[in-house]
Amino acid sequence: MRSYHQIRGAAEDCHKTSFRTRYGSYEYLVMPFGLTNAPSTFQMTMNGIFRELLDKCVIIYVDDILIYRCSREQHLRDLDAVFTLLHKNRLITKGYKCDFLKQELEFFCHVVSTEGVKIDPKKIKTIQEWKPPTNIKKLQSFLGFVNYVRRFIPNMAGLSASPTDRLKDHDCFWWGEKQQAAFNQLKIALTSSPVLRISDPDRPYEFISDASDIAIGAVLLQDFGDGLQPVAYESRKLQGAETNYTVHDKEMLAIVHAFKTWRCYPTGADVTVRTDHRSLQYLRAQPNLNPRQIRWLDFLESNLHYTITYKRGANNIADALTRPTAHTAAILVAQTSPLLT
Template sequence: MDLPPSSYHDSLEELWDEEEEPEEVETMMKVVLSASHQYLDVFSKVKEEKLPPHRTCDHHIKLEGSLPPKGFIWPSSSSKGAPVLFVKKKDGGLCLCVYYHKLNAITRKNKYPVPLINQLLTALNFSAIFSKIYLCGAYNLLIIQEGDEHLTAFRTKYGSYEYLVIPFGLTNAPASFQNLVNDIFYYLLDIYAVVYLDEIMGFSKSEEEHVTHVSTVLSRLRANNLLSKASKCLSHVSSVDYLGYIVPSEDLKMDQQKVQQILNWPPPINLKALQSFLGFANFYRCFINNYTKKNSSLTSFIKKDSCFPLNGEDISQLHQLKEAFTTAPILLYPPLWRPMHPIIPWVLY
């Protein structure tokens, strides 16, 4: 049921802070209005600050070779704890990160699969309208299973603390979170929605059915107490960036911002810098014909454990590889009756 004008205005005030720019508010308004007034609570900043409820898939930390807990360790009073550091976010803020390297090393790995990107993109085949929804807080939307909280203890100069929700940097966090969203959207997956961790993509063939599809997605979020940030959402668009790709209705393209990063990448001065460049470039390898041949010299340089700086032949191949990204073709979706090759997708030259 739609809200009356006065209630609608009051509800909108929960969606943004006073400090946010007018452009951000306008973006939020577009998403909210397209979603219908009845789903305003899905974008509530007030609810975003509350602790999420316990779920059937609360995150459980199983230690390798561990015995059943004996109750000898009290939360927040352990003599051990992980160190912390701050990482700068894109918006200029700081993100608290806990270095869980030691804990992760002795934690049994959860084998729950995170979707392959090419499989998700195939589901968007021949869709015309898209909406992208980001979940607020991502891993923080899932509570740590009761009794495991003390394992997340970390130290600061103000004392020791432990998490009640999944923190970033904890092994198995992606598996637990993907399990959650797959359960919530089980009957929608690959029909008119795909979900990769905290990023939901709704897709439809027509504007009319897309309204219904988006409403169904939002109703599932509300029913499971999951919240979205309106300023990061896109609603009812014909082209959208998703998981590093530009997704129109019939083909795939590289994100030009990422291509520009490749072109502006300085010549690597050490092994780590070269590995970083090749790792970044490998993401778009499916767009480059004979990619392995084009970077063979650079790959061999790593295998041979050669000394830096790069020699003339390696520098030449580096420039040729960068040039290949400026002339790369777009990718076509394969016909629905023919499966896409896992490594070499269909290409339009």
């Protein structure tokens, strides 16, 4: 779309957009680019126009409109509804920027298809050519991108722990062999990232969680008829006092963090949580809980239908999400259907 310039400015506010050139003074009659509230104003306008279609067959991010359906016939009806609303509200699209009836398309650094979601191959090439950071800003840029695609990266927290620690040294930046090794492992994980399946709210979910001395992690899975497949990965470093938690509390924190992160997925659905910490399967029956554990249990009980089961650590894929090793990323992403047996 032609976006901002299709939004008429209020007559009493046009003078606020005025600017001077050697040819004279001018002011915008439409919403210009660069205004602080322009993105939110345009997003609010689009949400209002497509309110009845949002999250049913349409996703809108500013001036990008994604229309989706399982059947071709219904998809054509949705297209007609979208263009009817555009025409009714006098919004113009650019034909050369439109793609129709696609089974695979690019959308915000991702490739979305009938198989699932993966990182855009163009971004993978950029990652492969990414040079080691030489200052704080370049490191922040790299870690910012890594964080954006973190749900594709097994063991993201463990792999990024060493480079992230360098952000603390604002006055003296240095880059050692340990940081370079972690940097290389992150690049391997990013360039070999798996295809994540699109979740099906009608199917049960399964979490596999784990904790180590430095991080917590989990993987969200669903069985689509061909074995359990990953929907998303999640991991983060333990912070501050969390590093002093008992093993039991670290393992419980991993479960709570996973549920909070993926709260939009399992709402109302049955969830099986698999952990390698045996005592957690008796969590509801434990007579003596500390205040922190009571808060966590209250969160779980009030929001979710879940069952905690025990699985030995040797067979727990989530172990790799919290314990960085030289080959973790390559091993995890090489696993194919069925992911678990």
